[in-house]
Amino acid sequence: MSYLDRMTSDDAPVIGRSGSYAKGVARRREILDRAIEVFTERGADGTSLRRIAQALGVSHAALLHYFDSREQLLVAVYEHAEARRDEENHGHRPERAVDVMVEAAMLNVEVPGLVQLYSTLVAAALEADSSASKSFFTTRFENVREQLTNDLRRDQEAGLVRDDVDAKDVAALIVAASDGLQIQWLLEPSIGLQETLRAFSALLAPPAAR
Amino acid sequence: MSYLDRMTSDDAPVIGRSGSYAKGVARRREILDRAIEVFTERGADGTSLRRIAQALGVSHAALLHYFDSREQLLVAVYEHAEARRDEENHGHRPERAVDVMVEAAMLNVEVPGLVQLYSTLVAAALEADSSASKSFFTTRFENVREQLTNDLRRDQEAGLVRDDVDAKDVAALIVAASDGLQIQWLLEPSIGLQETLRAFSALLAPPAAR
DNA sequence: CATAAATACCTCCAGGCGGAGGCTTTTCTG
DNA sequence: CAGAAAAGCCTCCGCCTGGAGGTATTTATG
Numbered sequence: 001m002s003y004l005d006r007m008t009s010d011d012a013p014v015i016g017r018s019g020s021y022a023k024g025v026a027r028r029r030e031i032l033d034r035a036i037e038v039f040t041e042r043g044a045d046g047t048s049l050r051r052i053a054q055a056l057g058v059s060h061a062a063l064l065h066y067f068d069s070r071e072q073l074l075v076a077v078y079e080h081a082e083a084r085r086d087e088e089n090h091g092h093r094p095e096r097a098v099d100v101m102v103e104a105a106m107l108n109v110e111v112p113g114l115v116q117l118y119s120t121l122v123a124a125a126l127e128a129d130s131s132a133s134k135s136f137f138t139t140r141f142e143n144v145r146e147q148l149t150n151d152l153r154r155d156q157e158a159g160l161v162r163d164d165v166d167a168k169d170v171a172a173l174i175v176a177a178s179d180g181l182q183i184q185w186l187l188e189p190s191i192g193l194q195e196t197l198r199a200f201s202a203l204l205a206p207p208a209a210r
Numbered sequence: 211m212s213y214l215d216r217m218t219s220d221d222a223p224v225i226g227r228s229g230s231y232a233k234g235v236a237r238r239r240e241i242l243d244r245a246i247e248v249f250t251e252r253g254a255d256g257t258s259l260r261r262i263a264q265a266l267g268v269s270h271a272a273l274l275h276y277f278d279s280r281e282q283l284l285v286a287v288y289e290h291a292e293a294r295r296d297e298e299n300h301g302h303r304p305e306r307a308v309d310v311m312v313e314a315a316m317l318n319v320e321v322p323g324l325v326q327l328y329s330t331l332v333a334a335a336l337e338a339d340s341s342a343s344k345s346f347f348t349t350r351f352e353n354v355r356e357q358l359t360n361d362l363r364r365d366q367e368a369g370l371v372r373d374d375v376d377a378k379d380v381a382a383l384i385v386a387a388s389d390g391l392q393i394q395w396l397l398e399p400s401i402g403l404q405e406t407l408r409a410f411s412a413l414l415a416p417p418a419a420r
Numbered sequence: 421c422a423t424a425a426a427t428a429c430c431t432c433c434a435g436g437c438g439g440a441g442g443c444t445t446t447t448c449t450g
Numbered sequence: 451c452a453g454a455a456a457a458g459c460c461t462c463c464g465c466c467t468g469g470a471g472g473t474a475t476t477t478a479t480g
Binding site: 043044122124126127128129137142166172173175177179192199 | 329
């Protein structure tokens with residue numbers, strides 16, 4: 001059974017070689033934890049396989065035993081960091097779907113390096129071949145848009161969001177605006193991330209509310 | 211006089227060593243033209259200094275004579291490609307400011323590699339040091355937002371755009387949405403770039419129009 | 421038109437990178 | 451407890467960027 005089969009099977013949806021032995025799984029997590037530290041300290045370019053390996057006291061080739069490529073490792077790091085962010089902030093759900101995205105953006109920019117990692121990987125995903133991040137982000141975008149579309153439809157029926165626009169379009173717009181604003185904010189914090197995203201939120205208010 | 215002085219002076223706002231001799235300026239343009247071809251063909255990672263140099267029949271060191279670094283060269287390539295895009299499509303100005311951005315996005319995704327180059331450079335700009343693209347995109351975002359803010363204010367006064375939201379916030383949102391959607395569209399063309407951006411346009415319509 | 425400066429380009433090198441292939445040790449399973 | 455599978459790790463390869471130091475060639479200028 002190849003690792004690809006395992007990737008697509010339902011029991012082990014993990015990026016990289018799965019590690020069926022308990023020790024390997026633990027080591028994998030250890031690598032991701034160290035890797036995100038290195039990324040935070042040294043940025044995308046500074047996060048070479050050798051640098052991560054050095055932080056763990058092994059050679060860079062050891063990492064390629066757990067992940068097929070540097071890119072795949074970075075995707076796993078992002079997923080790991082995002083999951084941790086969600087863990088630390090579960091249980092908090094605003095009324096409207098759009099505000100979920102607003103708050104996610106606020107959290108993102110507080111995790112050092114996370115937005116940079118995201119941008120780096122998205123850029124890599126646009127590369128012609130680049131199977132690792134391309135498939136990850138394609139399905140990620142799909143899932144987020146779908147979830148958001150459903151929530152928006154519910155909000156529209158509940159009269160919380162204006163219904164003269166297609167929920168599907170708005171979902172894509174929210175994701176785009178959120179992603180784009182985080183980048184702008186990192187380059188120029190004076191734009192006010194929260195106010196700007198709230199302005200978007202206001203655009204979606206139903207006409208009756210005005 | 212250093213190259214930085216020339217950058218900030220008003221007579222020669224060019225990225226990289228300016229080349230005060232006419233021949234040098236022509237050669238510079240030649241490099242950029244070839245570089246964008248290479249980028250289109252081989253993607254971001256495949257566009258090494260050596261590969262561009264090979265396409266020109268020179269060594270990679272020759273390129274470093276015109277540009278301080280690979281990153282600076284790529285920024286110049288983007289600027290060049292964007293300028294060419296505008297040249298080929300001047301004279302066309304929609305009524306509302308938001309629609310200018312909508313059409314710019316449509317044009318961007320038609321130039322192969324342009325969005326990828328943009329994303330790559332933005333990711334590089336978020337790197338801690340990264341002086342080359344960081345300063346370029348910081349000022350670029352500032353300029354675009356400022357221009358857009360002014361246009362939006364005019365539209366608001368003319369009753370073309372609702373005036374219950376701050377033009378400054380909307381400007382940042384438009385840029386973010388446009389950038390973000392181009393990426394989503396490249397990964398999943400089924401989202402419909404034009405319709406989605408038109409949905410945003412609709413959100414900005416004044417209440418009277420509904 | 422001579423000549424000094426700027427330009428244009430080269431070769432070679434240092435340091436770093438991702439990845440392939442191969443080797444031993446540990447761990448699980450029948 | 452055998453032996454297959456997984457883990458753990460290294461050495462070597464080719465490619466990359468950036469830069470030092472050198473040499474023609476072109477240009478501007480007295």
